[in-house]
Amino acid sequence: MFLKLLLGVLALLVAACSTVAPGPAMPADAAVQQAADGDYRLGSADKVRITVFGEPTLTGEFVVGPAGDLSLPLIGSVAASGLTTMEVGQAIQLKLASGYLRDPQVSIDVLTYRPFYILGEVNQPGEYPFSARLTVINAVATAKGFTYRANQGRVFIKSAGSQVEREVPLTSDLLVQPGDTLRFGERYF
Template sequence: MAQAQVPDASAVAPVTASVSPGYEYRLGSGDKIRLIIFGEPDLSGEFTISGDGLVALPLIREVAAAGLTASELQVKVENAFKEGYLKDPRVSIEVLSFRPFYILGEVNKPGQYPYSNGITVVNAVALASGFSYRANQKKVYIRHAGATAEEEVPLTSTTLVAPGDTIRIAERYF
């Protein structure tokens, strides 16, 4: 029996990440962005937002990016370049990769997993190699990035995960 050939990940062109409709994505530490300044290839490139929410950019140094949308960061970067560096900068910013989500509790392989668009809690459990035999499969606890408390939600096939979420699968009590 022949095994299926899996393409090498480095041979696949990068795809710009996107988030589910209706969700306004806020940048945070660990996000990777692409900055394009039209007509200025030396200033353009891919950058990662640091743990303290800053992104280091050529000429203008560090810019606070955490908590902003890509559009808000774009305006902020344009304004920074206008202050003595470029006459009329045209800036484009896109998110290349989102920060991961975390799953813990009653799953077989708890840990950190890469976010992908439209992922549900059921998909996240599958990535973590399924439920443990003690898992409560009726409800899940989710703490969204930036939130201080987790919320209990019914575990359904439509419950979405957002970048930076922490998902906890609780133990069932017979």
Template sequence: MQAYVQKIFSVFVTILMITLGMASHAQAQVAGAQTAPEAQGAPPASAALASADAYRYIMGADDKIRVIVFGEPDLSGEFVVNGQGTVALPLIGEVKAAGLTVTQLQEQYASVLREGYLKDPRVSIEVLTFRPFYVLGEVSLPGEYPYVNGMTVMNAVARAQGFTYRANKKKVFIKSATTEQERAVELTSTLTVQPGDTIRVAERYF
């Protein structure tokens, strides 16, 4: 009799463990479904923001862009914004690019192609290489340097071989590519550089 009871108890425990295991598996599937977009490589919010910023970027001389007209390889290619702020695009020739966002140039090119060239052109433009920035003043190697996305002023100074012993390390003067006047800015580790910026490190006063 005791052996029979033990057998019944063993079967009950086995069924209970199976039931609990199935419940845990179901919960794992629900959790997996909730995180599936992230697991499949869906871009985080910060990446989406970076992409949106790229389309708001104001173009200028020396920017290199890639133009893609879908289904029209002869109208696609890589082009450079020249010193006059224009870019030579297939069929339409020189058009103004400096001062425009990527989206504005994209829409402008599509609009011209739509007027007598293509019925429904789909145009995509992206910046391949940003215009350089400049570091002047109290640095060891003043000059022009290629821009890298996310670069800080401290990174820029490091590219210029660091400060001289006379440098004012508390603030710098920055002139953007779209302004005539430079502005004094407190130098922090998070102060960023934009394409075309001129950074001037002044001499400190003793």
């Protein structure tokens, strides 16, 4: 009896010490994944948290302005539009190191992405906040659906920073990116 109890306890201990391999990662939205990888390029209306380690008065939340810059205490304006968070962090470090701090350590996190815009044949066209995994269909729902005249099979998308509008077939997995402008035209019949 004692031997069975001992073997049972040992089996539980071995099972408790074993590990399970992690499952496949969930696919992430391109913009969110780019931000995690450091490839996301900041743009006007992005909100970031800048942390200057050991300097709470220089740490805070900032919005990229319409001119594409961040206005920071002590060092003033820093260009941000079109740059990654790492590039902006390096620029801030350089400015802080030139006469303000010795060996500043800066980190930047994107808190909220710039909005997307939806125009044309939707019930409430306008500017809406971007969220991760936002599909074009969800964006239409956010804009209170299509009008009765809408061509529901195609969408025109102009990406942030681009002057080219591309026509794309509307599918359920088509993702919106921060700063995108979505336009829905009229159907002809």
